[in-house]
Amino acid sequence: MNIFVVNSGSSSIKYQLFRMPSETPLCSGLVERIGLDNAAITHQTGTGEEEKVVKRTLSLPDHEAGLLAVTQLLASPEVGMIQDPQEIDVVGHRVVHGGEAFAATAFITPAVKAEIKKLFSLAPLHNPSNYLGIEVAERIFTNARQIAVFDTAFHQTMPEKAFRYAIPNAFYTEQRIRAYGFHGTSHKYVSEQAAQYLQKPEAKLITIHLGNGCSMAAVANGRSIDTSMGFGPLAGLVMGTRSGDIDPSIIFHLINQLGYSPEQVSTLLNKQSGMLGLTGHSDMRDISQEMNEGSHEAALAYDMYAYRIKKYIGAYAAVLNGLDAIVFTAGVGENDATVRADVCQDMDFLGIQLDIEKNQERSKRPREINTPGSRVKILLIPTNEELEIAQQCITLLEDSRAASSSEN
Ligand SMILES: Nc1ncnc2c1ncn2[C@@H]1O[C@H](COP(=O)(O)OP(=O)(O)O)[C@@H](O)[C@H]1O
Ligand SMILES: CC(=O)OP(=O)(O)O
Numbered sequence: 001m002n003i004f005v006v007n008s009g010s011s012s013i014k015y016q017l018f019r020m021p022s023e024t025p026l027c028s029g030l031v032e033r034i035g036l037d038n039a040a041i042t043h044q045t046g047t048g049e050e051e052k053v054v055k056r057t058l059s060l061p062d063h064e065a066g067l068l069a070v071t072q073l074l075a076s077p078e079v080g081m082i083q084d085p086q087e088i089d090v091v092g093h094r095v096v097h098g099g100e101a102f103a104a105t106a107f108i109t110p111a112v113k114a115e116i117k118k119l120f121s122l123a124p125l126h127n128p129s130n131y132l133g134i135e136v137a138e139r140i141f142t143n144a145r146q147i148a149v150f151d152t153a154f155h156q157t158m159p160e161k162a163f164r165y166a167i168p169n170a171f172y173t174e175q176r177i178r179a180y181g182f183h184g185t186s187h188k189y190v191s192e193q194a195a196q197y198l199q200k201p202e203a204k205l206i207t208i209h210l211g212n213g214c215s216m217a218a219v220a221n222g223r224s225i226d227t228s229m230g231f232g233p234l235a236g237l238v239m240g241t242r243s244g245d246i247d248p249s250i251i252f253h254l255i256n257q258l259g260y261s262p263e264q265v266s267t268l269l270n271k272q273s274g275m276l277g278l279t280g281h282s283d284m285r286d287i288s289q290e291m292n293e294g295s296h297e298a299a300l301a302y303d304m305y306a307y308r309i310k311k312y313i314g315a316y317a318a319v320l321n322g323l324d325a326i327v328f329t330a331g332v333g334e335n336d337a338t339v340r341a342d343v344c345q346d347m348d349f350l351g352i353q354l355d356i357e358k359n360q361e362r363s364k365r366p367r368e369i370n371t372p373g374s375r376v377k378i379l380l381i382p383t384n385e386e387l388e389i390a391q392q393c394i395t396l397l398e399d400s401r402a403a404s405s406s407e408n
């Protein structure tokens with residue numbers, strides 16, 4: 001069975017094609033700068049010595065053009081893995097916000113699409129492009145089952161005391177204002193890998209996903225019990241372009257005293273803040289370079305980024321009443337040794353001791369980077385949201401087959 005996994009962002013599409021159930025990755029890629037002058041596709045097949053990477057710069061006015069270009073690569077004689085789009089059996093879509101409607105993976109139906117659309121205003125950077133990806137994939141891969149895997153689903157196990165806000169009850173009961181949490185696919189994947197590594201299914205873990213968006217989760221017994229993002233993916237950690245936690249009175253000040261419109265506040269906090277607002281760059285590689293060249297702003301931004309993570313580690317260690325491991329993952333978490341070192345510095349009272357040399361090693365495999373004496377393991381586990389999505393698609397298909405055969 002061929003499962004094509006699509007993660008549509010506002011200006012990018014990440015994808016991966018798997019042969020399942022063997023979990024063989026056939027190819028993967030990234031379409032960037034959709035809608036800008038110099039859109040680009042990086043498409044990769046094979047691994048190790050067999051690895052082949054094709055880069056194309058082309059004009060891609062929208063997501064449809066982007067997915068069509070990817071489809072051509074998928075079926076191309078040089079780097080193709082299929083002959084025809086009809087060979088795709090399942091398209092698994094990452095959908096960021098599933099609200100309370102979706103605690104699990106779902107077949108995409110008109111009703112499911114309507115529900116995803118209702119959630120646009122709660123995840124304005126993500127759900128509209130996820131939706132667009134679904135519509136385009138439905139037109140291209142007409143033979144495939146379309147399945148949605150929600151970022152919020154893994155966090156639906158949070159207890160009410162963790163997900164409720166202390167505002168009048170009706171805002172929850174009538175308007176569904178509560179914390180949902182995001183990056184659930186990644187937190188689920190790396191927490192399962194960590195529990196396996198530790199050979200301890202009931203492990204108490206703090207998973208730290210540091211990509212463009214950043215979030216942390218407290219996980220016990222394989223279940224998310226708290227997470228740093230909230231009602232939308234804006235709360236919690238300092239991110240590439242998002243502020244993370246701020247005092248809400250700043251918003252009233254911006255509107256009432258400084259004349260900002262609600263839209264301008266949203267743009268400010270979602271797109272112009274975080275590391276971008278502090279340094280002029282959102283990519284940690286650029287900020288790291290500036291810091292190494294002596295920039296005070298970049299050094300302060302790094303300090304603030306790590307300090308916020310540290311505070312959440314303290315909070316979640318208390319909530320979990322113990323800690324087996326902290327887990328770093330995603331673009332920054334997997335690659336930026338300085339962030340990991342800053343976060344783990346002066347944490348020995350919690351039993352967290354980083355091995356400086358292991359922290360510097362470059363490797364794609366899951367590993368521990370703590371000292372032998374560290375009471376808490378520090379794990380570095382590459383996330384694989386696409387594989388997790390493909391696995392969840394298989395589970396859904398099997399469950400629905402079992403359900404329909406028991407009905408007959
Ligand atoms: N070698 C590296 N060193 C430091 N940061 C890196 C490195 N490679 C990638 N990153 C960071 O990872 C970020 C992207 O992470 P990723 O998990 O791919 O995010 P997303 O899925 O949200 O797009 C980049 O913006 C960059 O800051
Ligand atoms: C939910 C979220 O923040 O996703 P991303 O990191 O892909 O922006």
Ligand SMILES: [Mg+2]
Nearest residue numbers: 211212213330
């Ligand atoms: Mg990501």
